[in-house]
Amino acid sequence: MGIQERKTRHKEDLRKRILEAAKKLFVTAGYEATSIRKIAQEIEFSPTTIYLYYKDKSDIIYALHQEGFSMLRQDFQPLMEVESPFERLKAIGKCYLRFGLKHPDFYEVMFMMKDPMHYLQIHCVDGAWEEGERVFDFLLQTVRDCQEVGYFKGLDTVQVAVQAWSSVHGLCSLYVSGHLRNMMEVILNNDEQEAMVEKAFRVFVHYLESTK
Incomplete structure (x- = not known):
């Protein structure tokens, strides 16, 4: 596996972790009570890292929405x-x-x-x-x-x-x-x-x- 391929896989893995953590918090704590900081704490990364992938939590919940419909x-x-x-x-x-x-x-x-x-x-x-x-x-x-x-x-x-x-x-x-x-x-x-x-x-x- 080349360097670029490893980087791409790492980005996709991190993106999936962000979405999974956000989904868990949205469902258990509620959308309003969930912040980017709380999502970052859930995956043990800084909020800055999440902002590299999603501009805000509405962007995250819509990404989950799209993923779910793709599965369906x-x-x-x-x-x-x-x-x-x-x-x-x-x-x-x-x-x-x-x-x-x-x-x-x-x-x-x-x-x-x-x-x-x-x-x-x-x-x-x-x-x-x-x-x-x-x-x-x-x-x-x-x-x-x-x-x-x-x-x-x-x-x-x-x-x-x-x-x-x-x-x-x-x-x-x-x-x-x-x-x-x-x-x-x-x-x-x-x-x-x-x-x-x-x-x-x-x-x-x-x-x-x-x-x-």
Whole structure:
């Protein structure tokens, strides 16, 4: 390995450490309570080092936002080969749930924290949100394909897509926030959250099947 390659690898490793430390602090302490200095302390570097990579903490949280959406798009990629539109729609929902359960910290940054959206409003021209738009466009096209084979008759495509997204998001957010576990322990004397999420998703799919 040459000198330049080692330098490049070192920079990427440090960038990943900064993002991982920031993600941990954003989720556990909150965005407002997290400072560049605290992130630097977490990785045992000076704040000056972090400023070599990111201009401020809003830049960091948006970088995390982009990374999370890149991961989600990669998970969605194989689903593009699913020929049946309705099976593809179910697979999108399952994949989305699996992502939320597997990466709750990323999910919180991507879909539950308002701070990356503030960054978009300030820095992105005409409110462009490329990473999010790609994910939603895939869902939207799948709903459109479902309508072509008889599902969701007479319903607006965008409204169906938003309803499907919000329903599955609700399950994920209940899981990530801990509200689902608390409810299950108090009311059902059961803490098997993932099993409950799966069962609730099957009920949602049953509802979708009835639309044809």
